[in-house]
Amino acid sequence: MDETRKPRAVVALREVAVHRRTTGxxxxxxxxxxxxxxxxxxxxLGANGAGKTTLLRLIGAVMYPTTGTVEVLGDRLGRIDMRELRARVGLVSAAQKVPLDATAHTVVLTGATGTVAPLWGKYDTATRERAHVLLAELGCKELAERRFSDCSGGQRARILICRALMADPSLLLLDEPFNALDLPSREDLVDSLCQLAADRAHLATVTVTHHLEELPPSTSHAYLLREGRELASGPADSVLTAQNMTLCFGRPVHVAxxxxRWYARSGR
Incomplete structure (x- = not known):
């Protein structure tokens, strides 16, 4: 496609660097x-310390680069109120603060206001119904009145995705959403992400993970980081190879x- 005819990028980073001044x-x-x-x-993907979290914080409008330019949803960091931009980016992370004793429906509602505690005066009938629709879309309809703290890890992950979707974002960031999930919960989440990709043609997602087995078949592209630099990026089939994964993680890796679905194991 002619570069001038490409749709506007959801994320665009150019010659970006981040220096941690507190450590010299x-x-x-x-x-x-x-x-x-x-x-x-x-x-x-990348080994621990490769820079994945920092890169996710940049495109999540949480921090600025030291040098280079970061554009998210058409706005350049440094030229827009970061709080306003963050409200248009969906984020799912196990570290997110949500009201644990609230019902799943209430947790999803808080995504409409971007708050930890619900702001009941802000939720009209349409907003409340949208929360129910999203729970049904992610296979959590029956959890609407269950306390979030009583939900399994996999159920919590899907509820948090519903919460992130309340703002109808064009970009969804998934920070290790499979962390600590058992096999059935992992597969339920994989199925949900595939369905989400099928139902929302224009939604872009970035998923941070350590394990190829966690990637849904809907994964179209991959970015490999090694020691803060790009090792490889592009269509998933050409990036997620044994050679690239071996270079990325510093030991022989077999990929199938x-x-x-992708599968990886360390070689001898």
Whole structure:
């Protein structure tokens, strides 16, 4: 496609670097160039300390780069109120603060206001109904009146996705959503992410994970980080190879794909 005819990028990073000044100008990220388009589903992988969290914080409008430019949803960091931009980006993280004793429906409602506690005066009938619709879409309809603290890890992950979708974002960031899930919960979440990709053609997602087995078949692209620099990026099939994964994690890795899913194991 002609570059001038490409749809506007959801995320665009150009020559981005991040230096951690508190530790003597340590370079956390360097020379990062990345474009995420509408409807693309990216996996972000790398060893611990590779810079994944920092990169996610940049595109989540939580921090500024030291050098380079970061554009999210058409707005450049430094030229827009970060709070306003964050309200248009969906984030799912196990570290998110939500009212644990509230029902799943109430937790989802808080996504409409971007608050920890519900602001009941802000939720009209349409907003409340939208929360129910999203719970049904993610296979959590029966959990609407269950306390969030009583839900399983997999159920919580899907409820948090519903919460993130309340603002109808064009970009959804998933920060290790499979962390500590058992096998059935992982597979339920994989199915939900596939359905989400099928139902929302223009939604772009970025999923941080350590395990190829967690990637849904809807994953279209992958970005590999090694020591703060891009190792490889592009279509998932060309990036998630044994050679690239071996370089990324610093030990032999065998990669296979079956029925649209990736599998990896360390070699001897």
């Amino acid at each position: 100008q340590e370079i956390v990220l360097d020379g990062i160039n990345w474009r995420v388009g509408p409807g693309e589903h990216w996996a972000l 794909r079956h029925d649209g």
